[in-house]
Amino acid sequence: MARMKFLADAERCIECNGCVTACKQEHEIPWGVNRRRVVTLNDGVPGEKSISVACMHCSDAPCMAVCPVDCFYKTSEGVVLHDKDLCIGCGYCFYACPFGAPQFPQDGAFGLRGKMDKCTFCAGGPEADFSAAEFKKYGRNRLAEGKLPACAEMCSTKALLGGDADVIADIYRNRVLKRGKGAEVWGWGTAYGKPEKQPPVQPGAKS
Amino acid sequence: MRKLLVIAAAVALAGVAAGCGEKSSVTVYKQGQYQGKPDTRPWDNDQFKGDKAAWERAVKSRSLGQNEYVRVSGG
Numbered sequence: 185m186a187r188m189k190f191l192a193d194a195e196r197c198i199e200c201n202g203c204v205t206a207c208k209q210e211h212e213i214p215w216g217v218n219r220r221r222v223v224t225l226n227d228g229v230p231g232e233k234s235i236s237v238a239c240m241h242c243s244d245a246p247c248m249a250v251c252p253v254d255c256f257y258k259t260s261e262g263v264v265l266h267d268k269d270l271c272i273g274c275g276y277c278f279y280a281c282p283f284g285a286p287q288f289p290q291d292g293a294f295g296l297r298g299k300m301d302k303c304t305f306c307a308g309g310p311e312a313d314f315s316a317a318e319f320k321k322y323g324r325n326r327l328a329e330g331k332l333p334a335c336a337e338m339c340s341t342k343a344l345l346g347g348d349a350d351v352i353a354d355i356y357r358n359r360v361l362k363r364g365k366g367a368e369v370w371g372w373g374t375a376y377g378k379p380e381k382q383p384p385v386q387p388g389a390k391s
Numbered sequence: 392m393r394k395l396l397v398i399a400a401a402v403a404l405a406g407v408a409a410g411c412g413e414k415s416s417v418t419v420y421k422q423g424q425y426q427g428k429p430d431t432r433p434w435d436n437d438q439f440k441g442d443k444a445a446w447e448r449a450v451k452s453r454s455l456g457q458n459e460y461v462r463v464s465g466g
Contacts, residue, residue: 254423260432267427310428313436328433330449336457347454355458362460 187243187262188305188327189349190336191356192235195365196343199224199234203335203344207238210306210334211323217287219303220335236335236344239264239285239303247277247286261327262349263305268321271299305346306333 199222207213207220220238241264248256248264255270256277277300278286289298308325311318318325326334336346345352433439434446455461 249422251423254426257425257427257430259430265430267425270427307433308430310430313431313433325433327450328436329438330433330446330453332450332453332457337453342457342459345457347450347457351451351454352457355455358458358460 187349188241188307188347189262189352190236190238190240190305190333191345191352192237193343193345193356193359194233194235195363196341197222197234197236198341198343200340202338202340203236206334206338207303210326212319213301213323214289214291216291217289217301219285219287219301221284236339237283237285238335239281239305240283241303241305246280246282250276250280252276257310259307261307263307263327265304265307265309265322266300266302267310268299268301273297273299275300303333306331 201222204218204220204222208218211219213219220236222234222236224232224234226232241262243262245256245258245264247266248258251266252274253270253272255267256264257266258264273288275286275288275297278284278288285302286300287302288300290296291298304322306324306326308318308328309322311321313325313328324334326332331337333346336344339345345355432443434443435441439446439449
């Protein structure tokens with residue numbers, strides 16, 4: 185098993201926010217905390233594009249590098265998790281993260297910034313699997329049930345793929361080859377390109 | 392007078408030599424070690440009973456289920 189990753193296909197996302205709702209419902213996330221968000225570029229303009237964004241579980245995660253109390257760890261499946269008992273809510277990880285993944289509950293008095301909360305790839309946290317403490321702090325542990333993240337499994341158009349990086353990259357590559365479009369996206373060759381399978385780039389095609 | 396000159400020379404020498412002792416100002420960051428509680432692996436529970444292969448099969452079948460080209464047309 186390689187690394188667990190998310191892959192968002194902007195060609196398919198219809199901005200339904202089903203992934204956001206699935207995440208909120210699955211983990212009973214409080215108001216004001218959004219582990220996953222849908223970002224739309226050129227909203228309202230024909231050809232607008234949306235992608236679903238959460239923690240990308242970076243291979244070299246900047247949040248792990250900047251945390252002053254070293255509360256982050258990476259599982260053997262490549263999922264970046266953290267220990268809320270150790271987190272001091274300083275917000276350094278929020279500044280370091282290029283995706284705005286770390287969230288801070290602010291429902292306390294005096295604008296209190298609580299302990300950081302983020303997408304766990306539905307893998308719970310450092311508490312006993314399926315325990316009440318794990319659910320309360322980190323949400324449901326679907327990975328330990330042999331399931332994938334709720335957002336990806338719930339996605340109606342399968343714009344959001346989640347799972348083993350090699351497997352979902354193959355699914356995406358196959359999809360691009362079938363529709364003959366998408367290979368012009370920046371980074372395609374680096375991330376998913378197999379030279380013998382590169383689809384022809386159509387002149388004037390939009391990404 | 393000579394003694395004073397010797398002291399002044401010693402102080403001056405110490406001051407000049409201090410410049411040579413400058414340390415590198417380039418910070419080398421040390422990777423931190425996780426300080427929290429240890430976590431269990433996803434297959435170490437009552438459902439999979441430590442069977443990593445069974446867990447991988449379950450996750451892989453779910454992953455492949457996301458490919459509707461295979462689901463619908465068999466291709």
